[in-house]
Amino acid sequence: LRGFSPFDFAGAAVSWPLLVLAGLLAGLVFGHAEVLRQSVAHRRFWRRLLLASLATGLLLELHVPTGRFTTGLPHAATALAQGLFCIAAFVLLFQHAAWRRRLRKLTPLGRMAWSNGLVQMLVGLSLFYGVGPGLCPKFGVAGLAVACMAILALQAAASCWWLRRYRLGPLEWAWRSLVVGRMAPMRSKREGQV
Template identity: 35%
Template sequence: MSEPSSPASLSTAHSRPVDSSERVILMDVLRGFALCGVFVSNSFSWFSGRALLPRDQVQALSASPLEAVVTALYYFFVNQKFVVLFSFLFGLGFSIQLARAEARGVPIVPLYSRRLLVLLGIGVTHMFALWVGDVLSTYALVGFALLLFRRSSDRTVLTWALMLIAGVPLLVSALQHFAPLLMHGTQAAAEAMKASEEQEAQARARLLDGLSSGSVWTSQTANAHFIVFVLPQLKRLIWMCTILGRFLLGLLAGRYLLLQDVERHRVWHQRLLLWGGAVGMLGNGAWLVAQRLRLAGLVDPAKDHWMLVLPPLQELGFVGLAAVYVAAFALLFQRERWRKVLEVLAPVGRMALTNYLLQTVVSLCIYDGWGLGLVGRMPPSRCVALTLVIFALQVHFSQWWLSRFRFGPAEWLWRSLTYGRAQPMRREPRSAVEISVS
């Protein structure tokens, strides 16, 4: 009699990457769309050096009417919305993987933990070797917290999502505002806020100097210094909480098959268009107005208590417009003509990890001082135009690559390390029957 297999060996035997026939094409399309928006956002704020420049230089780059319009459109329709969309899809993907694992009788925790550990390794390498703005390591760390909700009720998941998205930013904003006032008084609190802003501005200026240098070593040393001494802040912890909240919204959507069965949920998507648009307009509009008032010197965050509601309102605005994008794509994808147009984004979405890393490499070559040296010099319109051209090339590259290979290079590495064995990379040649049918 043969010896019974252990649970671990059964898990390994039944664990495998998702076959192309099992993929939800709409998710690949949305992931490609999200990757485009994330690239625009990263280029606009970070790769171009805009987030590191003093305020007067930022205003000079956006002085013309065209640049002012592009900047306003970016902050209203792009800023953080695509990061929300990407996070939502990460949570939805976890929901699908959980359902498939349960259907096969395979425990999700060991496999998903290995998956997250590999992603963490890729993210940490990306962060220190290339770019401070890496999001992969954060997704991996927060992903472990997502595992805790795999058996939670829908009400519990929704409650935690709302608390993390809106409640945590409001609580932290209130503590940051009132704690110094109660402990030191109004004048001391204002001085402490000013000192903190000056310290952060100096750190960003040092990073900009490093990125502007003609030495790869100098730029990457400045990058690592910024990671070690500036990033471990309360803001990063708050951001991780909001990301978990976005993950949970995706987990909930996956349970209800919101993207897997769009036709059955058409009314839900129509409601998302309406209510998401209303919340998005309110949240993003309020933030833009508050920023204008602050730049004009008409409001002071240290004194005007009503500004405490801006962080949670802004976060809800991000989620609202991201929901509009999801619903719009889902509804359009049900129409044959639009489906053919949108499916162009599917290959780049299937290779999201490879393309995300490739975007960093290309951007460093363009903006850093050892490359073309455009950091801190590109006005918004040219930055966005250049980013869209690069992304269009990525779309063609992804289509070419996936016509020959099953995975993108980074996806192949991720899967191979996760499953503990090299995955077959090349596509099998089609038979004569398949070729004649096609």
């Protein structure tokens, strides 16, 4: 809401690896504690995470200088707090039957989260920042939100198409193959489902 300026690539070189590392560590902690598999039993944890990440995100946001998009460690911490807030909100909403039916439609996007995230980053950088036409300042916040929703809708359709044919997204498949030390199966046994 503060406006946009060209992307600071030097700051991104610091903040994005930290953000990815923090996300991987958070996933490792969540997986080890089984707070996702047993989310109802850990509802108190998810509520506390929701409130703590909201408070942290708001406090960090107050310290971001106005008039420019910031990068570096403060931006990575803010983005991490916002991401944890979204995860906690999603988990808590998913515990309600009415919301669960709606949120299940996002399953294909989630099964290809790494691949979709990379595509979003590449499309966003190439369209909205200085390496491409630099549409970010021209779109404004409302235009940028509409463009992001359109990109997400295209990714949802592409994810459904891909997962009808393959078990995993391309990056997810490469990671699984690397982790197990051999080529993981790629073709889906249940072609046509998703």
